[in-house]
Amino acid sequence: MKYEKIFLLITFSLSYFISIVLLSEEFIGALLFISMIPAFAAIISNLIESASIKVLLKPFIYKVSFKSLMFAVFYPLIIIFLCASSAILIKCGVLSQDLYYASINIFKLILISIVFFVVGLLEEYGWRGYLLPRLINRYNLRTANLIMGLILILYKLPAIIILNLHYNKRKFILYILLQTIAIWVINYAFTHLFTLSANVILPSIMHTLWNNVNIAVLGxxxxxxxxxxILGRTLLINGQCLFGVIFLSIFAVYAHRRLLKISSA
Structure with missing residues (x-):
């Protein structure tokens, strides 16, 4: 675990520093820098360990199955659709614009997110391209998933706390709680995807789609x-808040059982 510790040390020290120094000054662009850190840390750790450029390409060489690609694309879209539909059905959200033109814009965003998955790759190269395979080799799939979920929460927690203290002062504890749970349960989907294909391009696509489309549709x-x-209270309708936690958790239960079966096989 020597090199994994180097990876985590770089990731946590830099992300915490940037969160405290830049996000506390409301520099939202710092989130992009924070997202770049896992990939940077993974590259450094890999090169320290092997001093070979080839090892950096390993996460890209795994076979991509049709099933894994469909999951990477449609899982985030289905969760967001369920959140949006629920918001409209129970009348806690309304359409902000003409559905036809909005659908075209969302479709364009989906295509752009798939093509330019490099934004998600900045994080996923470190998490599912580097750390998760090593955790699985050391432990089992179920344990690796639990450890990964905890690490992701700790990685994002400073940014979540600082942003919510700035923008959600009245209910910042509730926002932090829901966003933290969302990180935990969506991690199951990423681990499930890893069992379908270990190619890091897939979680990068899913990550980019989730970030872009969730904001475009649910704020x-x-x-x-x-x-x-959809206009409404983000605390309720957003994919990283109440509705999202509900639907993400439903799949997480299924994924957890599947991971248990794989781990015990």
Missing amino acids: DTYRNASNGL
Whole structure:
């Protein structure tokens, strides 16, 4: 675990430093820098361990199955659709614009997110390209998933706390709680995807789609901005808040059982 510890040391020290120094000054662009850190840390750790450029390409060489690609694309879209539909059905959200034109814009965003998955790759190269395979080799799939979920929460927690203190002061504890749970349960989906294919391009696509489409449809929960296709309380309707936690948790239960079966096989 020597090199994994180096990876975590780099990731946590840099992400915490940037969160405290830049996000505390409301520099939202710092989130991009934070997202780049896992990939940077993984590259450094790999090169220290092997001093070979080839090892850096390993996460890209695994076979991509049709099933794994479909899951990477449609899982985040289905969760977001369920959140949006629920918001409209129970009348806690309304359409902000004409559905036809909005659908075209969302479709364009989906295509752009798939093509330019490099944004998600900045994080996923470190998490599912580097750390998760090593955790699985050391422990088992179920334990590795639990450890990964905890690490992801700790990695994002400073940014979550600082942003919510700025933008969600009245209910910042509730926002932090829901966003933290969302990180935990969506991690099951990423681990499930890893069992379908270990190619790091897939979680990168899923990550990019989730970030972009969730905000475009359901607003920005971190800044409490109801500026998406569906207008409503982000605390309720957003994919990283109440509705999202509910639907993400349903799949997480299924994924947890599946991981148990794989681990015990």
